[in-house]
Amino acid sequence: NAGVTQTPKFRVLKTGQSMTLLCAQDMNHEYMYWYRQDPGMGLRLIHYSVGEGTTAKGEVPDGYNVSRLKKQNFLLGLESAAPSQTSVYFCATDTLIGTQYFGPGTRLLVL
Amino acid sequence: GENVEQHPSTLSVQEGDSAVIKCTYSDSASNYFPWYKQELGKGPQLIIDIRSNVGEKKDQRIAVTLNKTAKHFSLHITETQPEDSAVYFCAAYSSASKIIFGSGTRLSIRP
Numbered sequence: 001n002a003g004v005t006q007t008p009k010f011r012v013l014k015t016g017q018s019m020t021l022l023c024a025q026d027m028n029h030e031y032m033y034w035y036r037q038d039p040g041m042g043l044r045l046i047h048y049s050v051g052e053g054t055t056a057k058g059e060v061p062d063g064y065n066v067s068r069l070k071k072q073n074f075l076l077g078l079e080s081a082a083p084s085q086t087s088v089y090f091c092a093t094d095t096l097i098g099t100q101y102f103g104p105g106t107r108l109l110v111l
Numbered sequence: 112g113e114n115v116e117q118h119p120s121t122l123s124v125q126e127g128d129s130a131v132i133k134c135t136y137s138d139s140a141s142n143y144f145p146w147y148k149q150e151l152g153k154g155p156q157l158i159i160d161i162r163s164n165v166g167e168k169k170d171q172r173i174a175v176t177l178n179k180t181a182k183h184f185s186l187h188i189t190e191t192q193p194e195d196s197a198v199y200f201c202a203a204y205s206s207a208s209k210i211i212f213g214s215g216t217r218l219s220i221r222p
Contacts, residue, residue, distance in 0.1 A: 098145060
């Protein structure tokens with residue numbers, strides 16, 4: 001039982017490059033979330049999904065896209081990376097009563 | 112929009128002393144209040160939570176109190192140990208706002 005996993009763990013991009021972050025869960029949770037964490041800013045919600053085939057915008061969605069084609073996977077895409085997107089990205093799943101389970105994070109550096 | 116304020120942002124206590132972190136929320140419909148601990152290089156992990164029909168909950172050395180009238184809740188850690196050093200996040204959950212996190216408190220335990 002792996003819980004919530006994230007791929008990759010670390011990535012360096014050049015400005016303008018694209019990439020996809022993968023989140024996978026084996027907990028059978030309906031809700032999945034993508035957050036970014038910057039120093040002193042806490043966790044800010046980028047996008048979330050309330051079930052397979054659904055997505056919704058969070059607090060800071062600009063520059064990101066997401067897809068939830070399968071219940072167990074939630075993908076976060078950066079079409080044209082910018083230095084402002086340098087951050088640590090966390091995926092989380094939700095038990096519908098608010099308890100969230102987080103992945104280990106992806107550290108992204110955009111040069 | 113709704114928000115959660117968390118204080119202090121940093122806290123340093125002597126090993127063996129108590130630590131208190133306080134949060135205030137704005138959404139009066141919030142009914143679930145989890146606390147997360149984030150160790151260096153890892154994702155946040157749930158350590159304790161409380162629901163709106165309960166005023167206090169305790170689990171060994173950690174306790175959480177909730178004052179719904181004043182819309183604030185607190186985390187208390189007694190007999191602090193070096194392994195308590197981490198960043199702590201409070202959060203408030205409602206069915207409308209979903210989960211909103213505080214900005215975090217960096218707790219350091221001095222030997």
